Amino acid sequence: MKSLREDALRIIEDSISSVLPERAVEQELRKLDLGDKIYLVAIGKAAWRMAKSAKDCLKDKVKGGVVITKYGHSQGPIEGLKIYEAGHPIPDENTISSTKEAVELAKGLSKDDTVLFLVSGGGSALFELPVDGVSLEDIKNVTDMLLRCGANIVEINAIRKRMSQVKGGRFALMASPAKVYSLVLSDVLGDRLDSIASGPAYPDSTTVEDVRKIIRKYDLKLPRHILQSLSEETPKSLDNVETRIIGSVSKVCESAKNVAASLGYNAMILTTTLDCEASEAGLFLAAIAREEVEKERPLKRPCAIILGGETVVHVKGTGKGGRNQELVLSAARGIKNCTGVVIASVGTDGTDGPTDAAGGIVDGRTATLLEEAGIDIDDALNDNDSYHALQKVNSLIRTGPTGTNVNDLIFILCDETKVREN
Numbered sequence: 001m002k003s004l005r006e007d008a009l010r011i012i013e014d015s016i017s018s019v020l021p022e023r024a025v026e027q028e029l030r031k032l033d034l035g036d037k038i039y040l041v042a043i044g045k046a047a048w049r050m051a052k053s054a055k056d057c058l059k060d061k062v063k064g065g066v067v068i069t070k071y072g073h074s075q076g077p078i079e080g081l082k083i084y085e086a087g088h089p090i091p092d093e094n095t096i097s098s099t100k101e102a103v104e105l106a107k108g109l110s111k112d113d114t115v116l117f118l119v120s121g122g123g124s125a126l127f128e129l130p131v132d133g134v135s136l137e138d139i140k141n142v143t144d145m146l147l148r149c150g151a152n153i154v155e156i157n158a159i160r161k162r163m164s165q166v167k168g169g170r171f172a173l174m175a176s177p178a179k180v181y182s183l184v185l186s187d188v189l190g191d192r193l194d195s196i197a198s199g200p201a202y203p204d205s206t207t208v209e210d211v212r213k214i215i216r217k218y219d220l221k222l223p224r225h226i227l228q229s230l231s232e233e234t235p236k237s238l239d240n241v242e243t244r245i246i247g248s249v250s251k252v253c254e255s256a257k258n259v260a261a262s263l264g265y266n267a268m269i270l271t272t273t274l275d276c277e278a279s280e281a282g283l284f285l286a287a288i289a290r291e292e293v294e295k296e297r298p299l300k301r302p303c304a305i306i307l308g309g310e311t312v313v314h315v316k317g318t319g320k321g322g323r324n325q326e327l328v329l330s331a332a333r334g335i336k337n338c339t340g341v342v343i344a345s346v347g348t349d350g351t352d353g354p355t356d357a358a359g360g361i362v363d364g365r366t367a368t369l370l371e372e373a374g375i376d377i378d379d380a381l382n383d384n385d386s387y388h389a390l391q392k393v394n395s396l397i398r399t400g401p402t403g404t405n406v407n408d409l410i411f412i413l414c415d416e417t418k419v420r421e422n
């Protein structure tokens, strides 16, 4: 056991390493016979790593393919595949041009061909071709509106699917009569396959009626031609598709628990489906941390209380931040002056919101240090400016793009004594 901060960073690093997609892709492909005319389409933040592993495994059986990942997430050429980077979370021109390549490839296939479709979160922004009558500009505007309104990913994607030629099962229809075999790294709580990357090769479980409710719930002001596209139904069954989930937030939590235990902490997973407002989650975690510090409940110290999930942020301010940074900044209020405890939260993809940080880590001194630096936590939260606040007190966590994407890892780490400074 080292300092709480060092141990926290170790837990983050090792548990993210355990959900890098290479091994899972290889294990799955070894079990399958996909024939020897395989076309590979990989989308999402983990697309490059998934594609590299698949190509290494299947070698010459791969006859071609397209990889579309977020800027900064490609690690170079892969023989026989076209590699593209594009905009995320808002799509851009590269999204459209590279998606067109994948669409052309899919449309040209016959029944003897197989598409190996490697799917990871981020795919909604990275894989997009709007339906007729909807422009890229429209998609950008609606995406921005959806990301800011506090809607969860299932709701956001119910809308995105209907403005798209490739989402909501429509890509699989294009590839027919070829078979589509999907390997999916899940970054949607509950592993809802039709929501991950907006399910390009999965029957859509959401309906036009759901979309109407979402528009009302968030009072979305959408132009008439967008509303028109939203009234088209998506495929409810697909007969050329098989799908496997190869990684999810549960795995990263299990791994965090094992790493914490190996460092000497009593460890438990509290939930893998944390999905409330980020700043509320921060206060709730701080309350649990205080219970540990003051009453040594629910675990004997030293201890690690681990959560997985994806909180949401209603972005109202003009600041810079992400849901993990907002969570820990909010938590800092609740553990002010507590000793022997840290609270950390990171996106396993390595980027939290539109920032270069994966998340943040706070302890009992953070609130005081912020005060001394002239930063009011409530003001920073109201302006959604968690990044600058945490940066000021050296509390950002930076990993760089990790090449995986299985939601967020959040945990409380407590010392063995009540008096030791962390």
Ligand SMILES: Nc1ncnc2c1ncn2[C@@H]1O[C@H](COP(=O)(O)OP(=O)(O)O)[C@@H](O)[C@H]1O
Residues within 6 Å of the ligand: 088, 089, 122, 147, 148, 312, 313, 314, 315, 318, 319, 320, 321, 322, 323, 326, 347, 349, 351, 352, 353, 354, 383, 384, 385, 386
């Ligand atoms: N200033 C901000 N503070 C907190 N959250 C923000 C801010 N700006 C954007 N966000 C949130 O960041 C989310 C996108 O973050 P990102 O980490 O890219 O998500 P994901 O990992 O799911 O792709 C948006 O849904 C939005 O709610």
Ligand SMILES: O=C(O)[C@@H](CO)OP(=O)(O)O
Residues within 6 Å of the ligand: 089, 120, 121, 122, 123, 124, 125, 153, 157, 187, 188, 195, 196, 197, 198, 405
């Ligand atoms: O692509 C998407 O629809 C979502 C969920 O899979 O991923 P991200 O939140 O990373 O954009």
Ligand SMILES: [Mg+2]
Residues within 6 Å of the ligand: 121, 153, 187, 310
């Ligand atoms: Mg997400």
